[in-house]
Amino acid sequence: MIRLHHLRIGRSIFTVWQLEELGVPYELIEYIRDPKTFLAPPELKKVHASGKSPVIDDDGVVVAESIAITTYLLQMYDPQNRFAPARSNLKEWARFTQWLHYPEGSVFTPLLVKMLLIRSGQEHAAFDAFSSREIKLHMDYIAAQLGTKPYILGDSFSAADFGVSYVVSLAKRLGQLGNWPTLDTYLTRNQSRPAYMRALERAIE
Ligand SMILES: N[C@@H](CCC(=O)N[C@@H](CS)C(=O)NCC(=O)O)C(=O)O
Numbered sequence: 001m002i003r004l005h006h007l008r009i010g011r012s013i014f015t016v017w018q019l020e021e022l023g024v025p026y027e028l029i030e031y032i033r034d035p036k037t038f039l040a041p042p043e044l045k046k047v048h049a050s051g052k053s054p055v056i057d058d059d060g061v062v063v064a065e066s067i068a069i070t071t072y073l074l075q076m077y078d079p080q081n082r083f084a085p086a087r088s089n090l091k092e093w094a095r096f097t098q099w100l101h102y103p104e105g106s107v108f109t110p111l112l113v114k115m116l117l118i119r120s121g122q123e124h125a126a127f128d129a130f131s132s133r134e135i136k137l138h139m140d141y142i143a144a145q146l147g148t149k150p151y152i153l154g155d156s157f158s159a160a161d162f163g164v165s166y167v168v169s170l171a172k173r174l175g176q177l178g179n180w181p182t183l184d185t186y187l188t189r190n191q192s193r194p195a196y197m198r199a200l201e202r203a204i205e
Helices: 013-022 043-047 066-077 090-120 125-146 160-173 181-191 194-202
Strands: 002-008 026-032 055-058 061-064
Touching (some): 013 066, 013 160, 061 066, 125 181
C-alpha cells in the first residue's frame, strides 16, 4: 500500500487529494512543522534525503517532488486516462504537461518571495516589485487560460488542476486574489469536489 508522508501545513494536502481522486488505498503518515523554525521535523530525512514533503513510498518505490509524484501516480494508477490525456495524443499531452509543471516551476517562486516578505514584516522594494509583477503575470495567464471554462484544460477536470489549485490557494492565502474573482471561483469549484472534501477529512492541511 502507498504510504504518503504528509507535512502540516504544506502542499502535500494536494497529494492526499490526488490519491482520493484516484481511489487508491493509502496510509497517511503525518508530520508537524517545528513551531519556531517552521521547518519539517528531522524524521522526514529518514524517508527521503531532502527532508521535504510530500514523499510517497509505494511498496519500496520512494518518490519525492509533488509533480514527480503526480506523474508516477498517473502512470501506475490511471491506466484509463481519467486525469490526463494519453501520451499518444501528443498535442493534448504536451499542453497537459505544460500546465502540470507550470505551477511548481514558475508560479510558486514569486508567491514564496511574497510569503517571506509578509512573514518577516520587512520591506524590500526590489523583492516586492518582483513578486507583485510576477504574481500578476501568472494570475493573468491562469485566468486567461481558464476563460469561461471550469478547468485549466477546458471542460474536464485533470491532474493539472491539482497544482494550479495549489498556487491559486496560496495566492488567496497571501491576499493576492483580489483582482481575479474567477480564480477564486475556480478554487471553490475544485475544493468542493468530493475527493477534496475526503482529503480534508483524512488530513488536516
Ligand atoms: N518542489 C518540492 C517542494 C517540497 C517542499 O518544499 N515542501 C515543503 C512543504 S510545502 C517542506 O517540506 N517544507 C519543510 C522544510 O523545508 O523543512 C515539491 O514540489 O514537492
